[in-house]
Amino acid sequence: MKNPLRKRTALDLSPPAKVAGYASLIVWAIIVLFPIYWLVITSLKLPIQVAAGPFYIPGIDFTPTFDNWHYILVDRFSDTVRPFANTIIVALCSSTLALILGSSGAYALVRFHYRPRIGVIAIWIVVILGTFVAVALGAPWPLAVVAAIAVLLILLQTVGKRFKRTLANSDVSFWLISQRMMPPVAVVIPIYVLFQTIGMLDTLPALIVTYTAANLAIVVWLMRDYFLSIPLDLEESASVDGASSFRTFRSIILPISRPGLVATWILVLVFSWNEYLLALFLSSANAQTMPVMVAAQNSTRGPEWWYMSVLILLMIIPVIILAVVLERFIASGALRGAVKG
Amino acid sequence: MSSASQDTRLESQGPVLSGPDPVSTVRVDAPAKSDWNNPRLARNLFLWPALIVVLILAIFPLIASLVLALSKVSLVKGGFKIDFVGLTNFRTLFLGSERTHVLGQAGTPTLVGWLVFLGGTALLLVAFVRTVRSRKIRPLGLIGRAVGGLLLVLLLWSVATTVLGSGGRPGTLMVTIVYAFSGTLLTYLLGLGLAVLTTQRLRGQRFFRIVFLVPLMITPVGVAYMFRMLTDTEKGPITPLWRAAGLSDFTLLGDPWGARLAVIISDVWQWTPFMFIVLLAALEGRDLETEEAATVDGASKARIFLNITMPALIPVSATVILIRLIEAFKIIDLPNVLTNGGPGTATESLTLQSFISWRGFDLGSSAAIAYTLLVVVTMVGIGYATFIIRRTHSMV
Numbered sequence: 030m031k032n033p034l035r036k037r038t039a040l041d042l043s044p045p046a047k048v049a050g051y052a053s054l055i056v057w058a059i060i061v062l063f064p065i066y067w068l069v070i071t072s073l074k075l076p077i078q079v080a081a082g083p084f085y086i087p088g089i090d091f092t093p094t095f096d097n098w099h100y101i102l103v104d105r106f107s108d109t110v111r112p113f114a115n116t117i118i119v120a121l122c123s124s125t126l127a128l129i130l131g132s133s134g135a136y137a138l139v140r141f142h143y144r145p146r147i148g149v150i151a152i153w154i155v156v157i158l159g160t161f162v163a164v165a166l167g168a169p170w171p172l173a174v175v176a177a178i179a180v181l182l183i184l185l186q187t188v189g190k191r192f193k194r195t196l197a198n199s200d201v202s203f204w205l206i207s208q209r210m211m212p213p214v215a216v217v218i219p220i221y222v223l224f225q226t227i228g229m230l231d232t233l234p235a236l237i238v239t240y241t242a243a244n245l246a247i248v249v250w251l252m253r254d255y256f257l258s259i260p261l262d263l264e265e266s267a268s269v270d271g272a273s274s275f276r277t278f279r280s281i282i283l284p285i286s287r288p289g290l291v292a293t294w295i296l297v298l299v300f301s302w303n304e305y306l307l308a309l310f311l312s313s314a315n316a317q318t319m320p321v322m323v324a325a326q327n328s329t330r331g332p333e334w335w336y337m338s339v340l341i342l343l344m345i346i347p348v349i350i351l352a353v354v355l356e357r358f359i360a361s362g363a364l365r366g367a368v369k370g
Numbered sequence: 371m372s373s374a375s376q377d378t379r380l381e382s383q384g385p386v387l388s389g390p391d392p393v394s395t396v397r398v399d400a401p402a403k404s405d406w407n408n409p410r411l412a413r414n415l416f417l418w419p420a421l422i423v424v425l426i427l428a429i430f431p432l433i434a435s436l437v438l439a440l441s442k443v444s445l446v447k448g449g450f451k452i453d454f455v456g457l458t459n460f461r462t463l464f465l466g467s468e469r470t471h472v473l474g475q476a477g478t479p480t481l482v483g484w485l486v487f488l489g490g491t492a493l494l495l496v497a498f499v500r501t502v503r504s505r506k507i508r509p510l511g512l513i514g515r516a517v518g519g520l521l522l523v524l525l526l527w528s529v530a531t532t533v534l535g536s537g538g539r540p541g542t543l544m545v546t547i548v549y550a551f552s553g554t555l556l557t558y559l560l561g562l563g564l565a566v567l568t569t570q571r572l573r574g575q576r577f578f579r580i581v582f583l584v585p586l587m588i589t590p591v592g593v594a595y596m597f598r599m600l601t602d603t604e605k606g607p608i609t610p611l612w613r614a615a616g617l618s619d620f621t622l623l624g625d626p627w628g629a630r631l632a633v634i635i636s637d638v639w640q641w642t643p644f645m646f647i648v649l650l651a652a653l654e655g656r657d658l659e660t661e662e663a664a665t666v667d668g669a670s671k672a673r674i675f676l677n678i679t680m681p682a683l684i685p686v687s688a689t690v691i692l693i694r695l696i697e698a699f700k701i702i703d704l705p706n707v708l709t710n711g712g713p714g715t716a717t718e719s720l721t722l723q724s725f726i727s728w729r730g731f732d733l734g735s736s737a738a739i740a741y742t743l744l745v746v747v748t749m750v751g752i753g754y755a756t757f758i759i760r761r762t763h764s765m766v
Binding site for chain 2: 038039040041042046047050051053054057058060061062063064065067068071079080081082083085130131133134136137138141143157158201205207208209210211212213214215216217218219220222223238239241242243245246249273274275278299302303305306319320321323324332334337340341344345348349351353355
């Protein structure tokens, strides 16, 4: 029992405010939990019970049945497990890859001076565009790639050295981070054509690489904010002692940044887990992920709510575990550095 | 945190999208020393993998999409052919047969519509005149502001005649903007309220916090189907209420604004935890000293919140609102699943319209719509960054 005479802090509430506070919390908790409750009881209903009108309480309004769960988990086990496994693999791989690429990129942008010459950039762009055009016009793509590399090397040695104007770090970071603003729908068709040309449609690696690209911008954004707040002293003493930048990054920066890294990784994991549009375009049977499979329950007779509820509930469970872990991080203040204000 | 690093953090926080090079701000007394220690290889190896991935899967497809947007794709024997047609796709969307689809049908503005339009235009004029008078702006900035202002006036007119007009019908562009802004505003207010609530000294906060995070954990497609079940006014849970209100002849999803409301409600339900998490992290990490002092001095809770807590939250809020706003423009799963575009095209967002065009194999039109969305999002992002991020992040 708390001491009733203890000093009042800024977070204490007067009794009427306490009542209002509890009431609001409970109201929102109901708003959050009721749809999920509805999902659960729908998964326990037969089709005829769903169509006949709303029944609210199992056992009193209607008799619950586990038929739907049995169907999804037992009768259609392989059809259910494959998208589930695909989603887990793709989400884990793409978020880890995005974290590695993004945090090293963010670190580089914060600590190293880059002076990319505009001439060099222009040459790269022209050559790669030329490759795409050549392939589109019918050249076999291995040949086009080799020719492109040759042309690139020649041009870089000669013309590239003549233009000296340079960009700065902030331009590169701006460019990387502004990728977030791009709606995926603008690029998904050419990506589809790209994977179709090299025969990688409907494969997991294709999805992993695409998700990584989609999430790289947010990793760079968040980790750059995070790295900016780390004081230089540790790295300077490390370099005085003769450590290379790789060593510094691996042994000093990464352990310090663990809260930020973990928070970003979890965020990207959830994004990849729920990604629908890219999976819709780039996968069909083998690499199908859960969101697409859930949406595919829409049959010609209308959505099969009972099966869909089971699938949606199956998708939630791993993520709820993650949420509990995440809440511990927030409470311990470990995320303080990850989200900068 | 020491005040020295605090200063560098604030200074280099700058506007995310432009401003002083953070490297030169942080490394005040160590000019390029790191450069000599690190061979070129290390520097390139850190950055190039990320750049290559983004180049191949984001930039070049973007250029390819532009080509598609400027051409007409048709099926021929053995494949398809692409004909360059210039701006025809865009012309069709904005001036031709798809005009009412994208821009909507203009009605006559109601009183509220006129108020919004005239009031908004007046405010923009005042702001513009002030910018001109201040003489701190370069010609390019002035042109940018003029163009932006003009577009905003057109937007206000569109709002007045379609959303707030009688006989008007908003097109997909307007609907997308409505979704994005109303969704972001509502989720922010709710998230803020919940974050403040869960940091008070009440019982069971741990439980409430976990519960409040749940909506974000359900896949968006799942949320969409869930709300389709819930908003079904014939066999969903709100049916008794609906019938009691005498509305049994209508369905929520059959009315244009009812369907849009359903989309917005689902969007808010799903994304409030995002705002909640970020604001909670910011609130948890704050220093309670000033607030404790104010409480001892007898300040009311409202006062403390408005004058101490909120100002400290403004930078985080500005960033998180930007993130959510940009994401909100890309909404597709909710309108697709909930209403398949709505009664007619009432709930169609721009991404959904692009998807439907793609499904109908009109790749040129699909890419053109996608590019329209890209331009809108870029303008909103840059406008927001210029006007809000710069102010909030430099005045903490």
